[in-house]
Amino acid sequence: MIQKKICLLGGFAVGKTSLVRRFVTGMFSELYQTTIGVTIEKKALLVGDQDVTLMIWDLYGEDDFQKMRESYLRGSSGYILVADGMRRSTLDTAEALHQLAQSTLGPVPFVLIVNKADQLKEWEIDEATLARLRHKGWLVFTGSAKTGEGVPELFMRLTQTLLEAA
Amino acid sequence: MAPSSSPNSLPQNMLEALLQKLGTAVLARVGTGNTFHLIGDPPPWWATTFKTSPESLIDVGSLAPFLQHFLDESESAWRTDPDRVVRSGPWSHRDLTSILHQFEATALTASHRPLLLIERVDERFDQIQTLLQQARDQRLHHIDQVKTHERTQTSLTGSLAIATQERDDVLALLQHLDLAAIVTNQEGRVTFISPRCLAWIERPSTRVIGQPWEQSLPLESADRKHLRQTWDALTPQRGRRPLRLTSTTPRWIEYEIHADPQSSERRIILLHDRTEVQHLRQQLDHQTQFHDLVGRSPAMLQIYQLVRDVARVDSTVLIEGETGTGKELIARAIHYSSPRKDRPFIAANCAGLTDSLLGSQLFGHKRGAFTGAIDDHHGLFESTDGGTLFLDEIGDIPTSVQTSLLRVLQEKEITRLGETRPRKVNVRILAATHHNLNEDVIRGTFRADLLYRIRVARIHLPPLRDRRDDIPLLVQTLLGQVCATTGKAITDLHPDSLHLLMTYSWPGNVRELKSAVEFAVISARTTCLMPSDFPEELRHTQRDHRPPFSLESHHTEPKTLLLRALQQAQGNRTEAAKILGISRATLYRRLLAHRIDVAE
Known part of the structure; x- marks a missing residue:
């Protein structure tokens, strides 16, 4: 059994907890409840012929009230950056957290998901921006914790990358 | 935990009881691994959270993944920095019934023993979470508001851009159509003025926008009054006559006033440059009309030029022509085209008056100069001082008066009847006659020297029958005058009527024509003048083209x-x-x- 710690990083209210809940339990709640501190969820996956247990660290959202503790990142094999498609600023936060993670963990695998694809018309983040990130070598997903769109693929793809990198 | 040696120290059992009361589990490290044992009784939540026996050694790393991580983080502090206190920050963990609780761990060293304190912080956590939730909800609400404002701004900017584009299109269209336009609000103040209009009135838009519309156009008072009347009519209409813009480059404009289709209280004024048309009209009028003279026949055009020529000088002019040809009109035209136009013009008919009466009328008299001269009286020469005296029927004046008149022309002075003292006068003489004065001179009824004096310049007016081409224009003009006087609306002249007028010999010339038109207008029963409306003699007189009586008058x-x-x-x-x-x-x-x- 392979066990991997991954972290979800992003600004507040981008849907980190909702993504984890959708992935782990298959459920979604419209009610926004801010996360304080750390919640760790466990999810077993079969990737290829390998059983993998993901220790998913759902970290509190970064903002003026809560700053990310580098120590939470230690031991992570990879991380998921989460941005809210309807708020352009959350992509900036994700990029800043990416810098922090890289400096803490080194060049570990990561993916970016731009959440809330169910409200695509309201998006402030355009395809050109995402193309720019992909051009930098980022794995970029768009998806929705609300509909589940892109969520399993997101975790699966990161896990595959973790295994490949191991 | 080492027992305290100070007399003020808490006893060991009391300290453990206190920690239990505070809900904190205190674990002391055993050795250097992750094995700990609980000190004292664990807090009540311990048994529902972890499957461990309080009495046995506990592998803390296996209790929760977060604690394993925290042990790793605390290791260096325990090993190298006993004064350091490491706090985990809050983390969530499900109890044995899967209810999520919040905990916080603290690593420290006391009495050389690594200790781990684990607290359940549900209550404190809830308070913090409530505050943070409120703060973040407000932040999200604010972001939504900003976004809404940005969308509104974008929408308004788009609308403004469209409106600006439409305005530019309209302006371009107005320019292309060479239209000048003004839009006013319900208060009559200018809200829009096209560039073409600004160019005409030679003012920047800043001096026009917001101003009352009537102040924005440089007009003479009569034109302004006329425009105001049209404006006050409140119904869309076209101006009845052109207005003259008194800017540096004067311009004739026609105008239309419309209600704004979007708002009946707003008005749109369209201005059209009619300067060229007006100039052409004036030229045409100039050619067809001169003062009160009407006609565009070559003979009349020649006379207009002659009038202009003699008006420039101060010479005496003899105006010849049959009765009714307009000799007095020529005299008036000369006077009002001359530098004397602001001084009196007096016409005197010299026919049928006795010597004394005519002499008195012309030169004045002293009281008692003749029977009935009850007071001093100044004559027409003195009354006309500085102006023009028109002596009609000069061929009919008695010989004695001719002598006095000759003196006036030679000496520029008159002597009242009954006086001896001459008086200086500055009068221009214009004379008229239907006589052939040459023959009068031969007959001895008119002084030759006077004839030469009054005939320095001469104008001969042709009879109407010699300029029949002017008859339609004359009829049109006379019809307009008569209709204005009588209040009747005659719009047409039947072709047979025109034929009648064109073939009649008009011995009384234009005066007779005017009488005939007056008669016809009064007689008319419809808006068209029929031959039957005209005087009977026109219809029954034989259409011969022999010169009438008066034509022979020269001979x-x-x-x-x-x-x-x-x-x-x-x-x-x-x-x-x-x-x-x-x-x-x-x-x-x-x-x-x-x-x-x-x-x-």
């Missing part, structure tokens, strides 16, 4: 003419006057002058 004795006319009219003086083209009063005067019996 025939006046008395003979009078007698012939009376004979032809079978003694009817009204008819005789018509044949001669003169009024009944003039006929009477001439009959008296020639001592012809006037008894019926």
Whole structure:
């Protein structure tokens, strides 16, 4: 059994907890409840012929009230950056957290998901921006914790990358 | 935990009880691994959270993944920095019934023993979470508001851009159509003015926008009043006459006032440049009309030029022509085209007056100069001082008066009857006659030297029959005048009527034509003048083209003419006057002058 710690990083209210809940339990709640501190969820996956247990660290959202503790990142094999498609600023936060993670963990695998694809018309983040990130070598997903769109693929793809990198 | 040696120290059992009361589990490290043992009784939540026996050694790393991580983080502090206290920050962990609780761990060293304190912080956590939730909800709400404002701003900017584009299009269209336009609000203040209009009035838009519309156009007071009346009519309409913009480059404009389709209280004023049309119209008028003279026949155009020429000088002018041809109109035209136009113009008829009466009328008299001269009286020469005296029928003045007149022309002075002291006068003389003065001179009835004095310049007016082409224009003009006077609306002239007028010989010339038109207008029953509306003599007079009586007047004795006319009219003086083209009063005067019996 392979066990991997991954972290979800992003600004507040981008849907980190909702993504984890959708992935782990298959459920979604419209009610926004801010996360304080750390919640760790466990999810077993079969990737290829390998059983993998993901220790998913759902970290509190970064903002003026809560700053990310580098120590939470230690031991992570990879991380998921989460941005809210309807708020352009959350992509900036994700990029800043990416810098922090890289400096803490080194060049570990990561993916970016731009959440809330169910409200695509309201998006402030355009395809050109995402193309720019992909051009930098980022794995970029768009998806929705609300509909589940892109969520399993997101975790699966990161896990595959973790295994490949191991 | 080492027992305290200070007398103020808490006893060991009390300390453990206190920690239990605070809900904190205190674990002491055993050795250097992750094995700990609980000190004292664990807090109540311990048993529902972890499957461990309080009495046995506990592998803390296996209790929760987060604690394993925290042990790793705390290791260096325990090992190298006993003064350091490491706090985990809150983390969530499900109890044995899967209820999520919040915990916080602290690593420290006391009495050289690594300790781990684990607290359940649900209550404190809930308070913090509530505050943070409120703060973040507000932040999200604010972001939504900003986004809404940005969307509104974008929408308004888009609308503004569209409106600006539409405005530019309209402006371009107005420019392309060469239209000048003004839009006013309900208060009559200008809210829009097209660039073309600004160019015309030679003012920047900043001086026009917001101003009352009537102040934005440079107009003369009469035009402004006219425009105001049209404006006050409140119904969309076109101006009845062009207005003159008194800017540096004067411009004639026509205008239309419309209600704004979007708002009936707003008005749109469209201005059209009609300067060129107006100039052409003026040129046309100039060619067809000169002062009160009407006609565009070559003979009349030549006369207009002659009038302009003689108006520039101060010479005496003799105006010749049959009665009714407009000799006095020529005299007036000369006066009002001359530098004397602001001084008096006085016309005097010299026919049928006795020596003394005419002399008195012209030169004035002293009280008692003759019977009936009860007071000093100044004559027409003195009244006309600085202006123009028109002496009509000069061929009829008595010889004695001719002498006095010659003196005036030579010496520029007059002497009142009964006085000896001459008085200086500055009068321009214009004279008129239907006589052939050359023959009068030969007959000895007119002084040759006076003739030469008054005939420095001469204008001969052609009879109407010699300029028939002017008849339609004259009829049109006279019709307009008569309709304005009588209030009747005659719009057409039947072709047969025009034919009648064109073929008649008009012995009384334009005066007779005017009488005929007046008669027809009064008689007319419809808006079209029919031949039957005109005087009977026009319809029944034989259409011969022989010169009428008066045409022969240059060659025939006046008395003979009078007698012939009376004979032809079978003694009817009204008819005789018509044949001669003169009024009944003039006929009477001439009959008296020639001592012809006037008894019926």
